[in-house]
Amino acid sequence: MRREVWAGMAALRFVDAVRQALADEMEADESVILMGEEVGPLGGVFTVTRDLIERFGPDRVMDAPLAEASFTGFALGAATEGMRPVVEIMFSDFVMIAMDQIVNHAAKLRYMTNEQFDVPIVVRLPGGGGSNHGPQHSQSFESWFAHTPGLIVAMPSNPSDGYWMMRHAIQLNDPVIFLENKAMYFGAEQEVADEPPADPWAAAVPREGSDLTIVSAGRMVGRCLSAAESISTRGIDCEVIDLRYLWPMDVDTVFTSVAKTSRLLVVSEAVEFCGWSGEVASRVAKDAFTSLDAPIFRVGALRCPIPVGVALEDEIIPTVERIEQAVVDCMDF
Amino acid sequence: MRWAQDLRRHSVGDLATVEEQLFALMLLIRSVEAAIERTHRAAKITGSFHSSLGQESCAAGVSLALRDDDIVTSNHRGHGHAVGKGVSAEAVIAEMFRRTNGSSGGRGGSMHIHNRSVGFYGETAIVGGGLGWASGAAWTRKRHGSDAIAVAYAGDGAFANGIFAEAIRVADFWEAPCLFVCENNGWAHSMPSDGVFGPAGSITNVVSAMNVRSEFVDGRDAVKVYETGCELVEYVRTGKPAFIEVAVHRVKAHSVNDADYRYRPKNEGAEWLREYDPINSLRASIRVEQQHAIESAVSAVVDEALEAASNGALPETSDALRGIYATRGLGWDGRAEIR
Ligand SMILES: Cc1ncc(C[n+]2csc(CCOP(=O)(O)OP(=O)(O)O)c2C)c(N)n1
Numbered sequence: 001m002r003r004e005v006w007a008g009m010a011a012l013r014f015v016d017a018v019r020q021a022l023a024d025e026m027e028a029d030e031s032v033i034l035m036g037e038e039v040g041p042l043g044g045v046f047t048v049t050r051d052l053i054e055r056f057g058p059d060r061v062m063d064a065p066l067a068e069a070s071f072t073g074f075a076l077g078a079a080t081e082g083m084r085p086v087v088e089i090m091f092s093d094f095v096m097i098a099m100d101q102i103v104n105h106a107a108k109l110r111y112m113t114n115e116q117f118d119v120p121i122v123v124r125l126p127g128g129g130g131s132n133h134g135p136q137h138s139q140s141f142e143s144w145f146a147h148t149p150g151l152i153v154a155m156p157s158n159p160s161d162g163y164w165m166m167r168h169a170i171q172l173n174d175p176v177i178f179l180e181n182k183a184m185y186f187g188a189e190q191e192v193a194d195e196p197p198a199d200p201w202a203a204a205v206p207r208e209g210s211d212l213t214i215v216s217a218g219r220m221v222g223r224c225l226s227a228a229e230s231i232s233t234r235g236i237d238c239e240v241i242d243l244r245y246l247w248p249m250d251v252d253t254v255f256t257s258v259a260k261t262s263r264l265l266v267v268s269e270a271v272e273f274c275g276w277s278g279e280v281a282s283r284v285a286k287d288a289f290t291s292l293d294a295p296i297f298r299v300g301a302l303r304c305p306i307p308v309g310v311a312l313e314d315e316i317i318p319t320v321e322r323i324e325q326a327v328v329d330c331m332d333f
Numbered sequence: 334m335r336w337a338q339d340l341r342r343h344s345v346g347d348l349a350t351v352e353e354q355l356f357a358l359m360l361l362i363r364s365v366e367a368a369i370e371r372t373h374r375a376a377k378i379t380g381s382f383h384s385s386l387g388q389e390s391c392a393a394g395v396s397l398a399l400r401d402d403d404i405v406t407s408n409h410r411g412h413g414h415a416v417g418k419g420v421s422a423e424a425v426i427a428e429m430f431r432r433t434n435g436s437s438g439g440r441g442g443s444m445h446i447h448n449r450s451v452g453f454y455g456e457t458a459i460v461g462g463g464l465g466w467a468s469g470a471a472w473t474r475k476r477h478g479s480d481a482i483a484v485a486y487a488g489d490g491a492f493a494n495g496i497f498a499e500a501i502r503v504a505d506f507w508e509a510p511c512l513f514v515c516e517n518n519g520w521a522h523s524m525p526s527d528g529v530f531g532p533a534g535s536i537t538n539v540v541s542a543m544n545v546r547s548e549f550v551d552g553r554d555a556v557k558v559y560e561t562g563c564e565l566v567e568y569v570r571t572g573k574p575a576f577i578e579v580a581v582h583r584v585k586a587h588s589v590n591d592a593d594y595r596y597r598p599k600n601e602g603a604e605w606l607r608e609y610d611p612i613n614s615l616r617a618s619i620r621v622e623q624q625h626a627i628e629s630a631v632s633a634v635v636d637e638a639l640e641a642a643s644n645g646a647l648p649e650t651s652d653a654l655r656g657i658y659a660t661r662g663l664g665w666d667g668r669a670e671i672r
C-alpha cells in the first residue's frame with residue numbers, strides 16, 4: 001500500500017529535490033530500493049543519496065560492486081519480482097557497460113514475453129557537460145535512449161521537475177531513463193510545486209513569446225531562457241518550450257506554439273547529428289509545414305568528444321551566444 | 334511437475350525411481366527437439382533454433398532438483414530447460430510455429446520461451462543476458478520470506494563474457510539464492526571451449542577461486558547431475574549462490590542453419606551419441622515394459638503437441654504493436670491517449 005507523504009517543502013536545489021523525491025517514494029512504498037556504486041554511506045558522488053542509508057538502511061540503499069551490467073541486470077530481476085529499483089549509474093557515460101541489460105532486456109522484456117513481465121525500474125544518469133570531467137564523463141546520450149522502443153526518457157530542467165518527475169518515474173511500471181544534468185545539481189534553489197503537474201507528460205512553456213519557438217530539454221532549457229531574455233532587448237520575443245520527456249514527446253505543445261510564432265529552433269545538449277532535435281524538426285516540418293515562415297534551425301553539440309575544461313567545451317556544447325545567433329539567423333531568413 | 338502430468342495422461346504409471354523420472358524427462362526433451370527439427374526440415378517452421386539434443390541430462394538433472402515455485406532463466410538453447418521446468422511441449426512447439434498458444438503468444442520464437450506461471454521466466458537470445466535477472470528475482474523472493482531459489486542456465490561461451498563472473502560476484506555479494514548452471518557443451522558456436530578455458534572442469538576452478546561453492550559433473554551420468562543438483566539446490570536454499578558446470582556434448586550443429594562440418598568432423602555428434610547417449614545409459618536400471626510405456630507416452634504427448642501447435646491461431650497482425658509499455662494509455666507511438 002502506498003502512503004502519501006508529500007507535505008510541501010521549501011525551495012530546493014536540483015540535487016536536494018531529486019533526493020527528496022527518492023526519500024518520499026521510499027517512505028511511501030517499501031518496494032522502492034536504491035542501488036548503485038557509492039550510494040550508501042558516501043551518499044553518491046553527487047550527494048544525491050546522502051543520508052538515505054541512515055534513514056532507510058542498507059537493505060534499501062544498496063551499495064553495489066563496480067559491475068554496472070550485473071547490478072542493472074540484478075535490479076531488472078528484482079523489478080520483475082515486484083521491487084521498484086532506482087539504479088544510479090555514477091556518471092551517465094558508464095551506462096554503456098549496462099546497455100545490454102537496459103536495451104536488450106529491460107526495454108523489451110514486457111513485449112517479448114507477451115506481457116508476462118513488467119520492469120518498473122528507474123535508471124538515473126548524471127550526465128552532460130559543464131563540470132570539467134572530460135570526454136568520458138560528460139556525454140549526453142538522451143537520443144540513444146529516445147530511439148529505443150520500450151524506454152521512457154525523462155529529462156528534467158529544474159528542481160520542481162526533478163522532484164515530481166522522479167516521483168512519477170518511480171511509480172511507473174515501465175523502465176525509465178532519468179537524465180540528470182550534473183551541472184544543474186548545485187544550481188539555484190527553486191520552489192517545488194505543491195502538486196504534480198495535472199498532465200505529468202506535458203511539455204512546459206517556461207516563457208511565452210510570439211516571434212520564435214525554442215524547444216529544448218534538461219540543462220539547455222536554462223540557456224535557452226537566458227538567450228531569450230537577452231535577445232528580447234533586441235525586440236525579438238521568443239517562446240521557450242521545455243519538453244521534459246523526450247519519450248513520449250509532447251509534440252502537440254510544439255505545434256501549438258509554432259502555429260503562433262511560425263519559427264522554430266531546437267536546442268539539445270546531445271550531439272545534433274541524428275539527435276532527438278531532428279525528430280522535433282521533422283515532425284514540425286511534416287505536420288505544421290504551413291505554419292512555418294522560415295527553415296527550422298537546430299543547435300546541438302558538435303559531433304566531437306567533449307574536451308575537459310569549459311573553454312574548449314563551449315566550442316562544442318550549445319552556449320547562450322550560439323543559441324542567440326541561431327535565433328537571429330532564423331529571424332533574418 | 335507439468336511434464337509428468339502430461340505423461341500420466343497417456344497412462345504411464347508412477348515414475349517411481351529417479352532413473353525413471355530422468356529417463357522420461359530426457360526422452361521428452363529429446364523428442365521435442367527432434368519434432369522441432371523434423372518440422373523445420375519439412376519447412377513447416379522457418380527461422381533458426383538451437384537444439385539441445387544430446388544435452389538433456391543437464392536440463393533434466395537440474396529440473397528434477399527444483400520445486401514448482403523456483404525460478405529459471407535460460408539461454409538461446411533453452412527448449413529443454415523450459416520443458417523441465419514445466420512449460421508444456423505444446424507451448425514450446427507452438428512458439429516455434431509462431432502461434433498464439435505458444436509460450437510467448439507467437440511473438441518470441443525459439444529463443445524467447447517464457448512462462449511465468451510455471452516459474453520459467455525464460456530464455457534470452459543475448460548470451461549471458463539472463464544471469465542478473467535470475468539472481469535479482471531470487472533475491473527478491475528471499476527478501477519476501479520465501480526459500481524459493483533461481484537457476485540461471487548459460488553455456489561455456491557465456492563464461493568467456495565478463496558478465497558471467499560478474500553476475501556470480503554480485504549474487505554472492507548480495508547473497509542471492511541463485512544456482513548458476515554452466516552447460517559446457519564443448520563449443521561456443523565454432524569456438525571449442527577447451528581452447529578457451531582448458532579441459533572441461535576448468536571453468537569450475539575459476540568459480541571456486543571466487544570463493545563461491547562450485548561443482549563439476551560429467552553430464553553423461555544423469556543421476557550424478559541430479560544428485561549434485563540436489564546438493565547444491567539445498568545449499569542455495571540457505572540463501573547463497575552456487576555454481577555447477579555440467580559437461581555435455583553438443584550433438585547437433587550450433588543452430589539448424591549452421592555448417593558445422595566446416596569446423597568439426599562430420600557425424601562427430603552422431604558418433605558420440607552412439608557411444609555415450611546418456612538416455613540409453615539409464616535403460617539398464619529401468620524395466621523394459623516401463624521403458625516402453627514411457628516411450629509411447631512421450632511420443633503421444635509430442636504428437637498431441639505438434640497437432641495443437643499446428644492448429645494454433647496465428648497472432649492478429651494488429652497485435653504487432655501491443656504490449657510495449659505497461660503504463661496505461663502509453664502506446665507505441667507515445668501519442669496523446671495519455672493526455
Ligand atoms: C552477446 C552475444 N554474443 C554472440 C551471440 C551469438 N551467439 C549465439 S549463441 C553463441 C554461442 C554460445 O555458446 P555457449 O554459451 O557455449 O552456448 P551453446 O550455444 O554452446 O549452448 C553465439 C556466439 C549472442 N547471441 N549474444
Ligand SMILES: [Mg+2]
Binds near residue numbers: 490517
Ligand atoms: Mg557451449
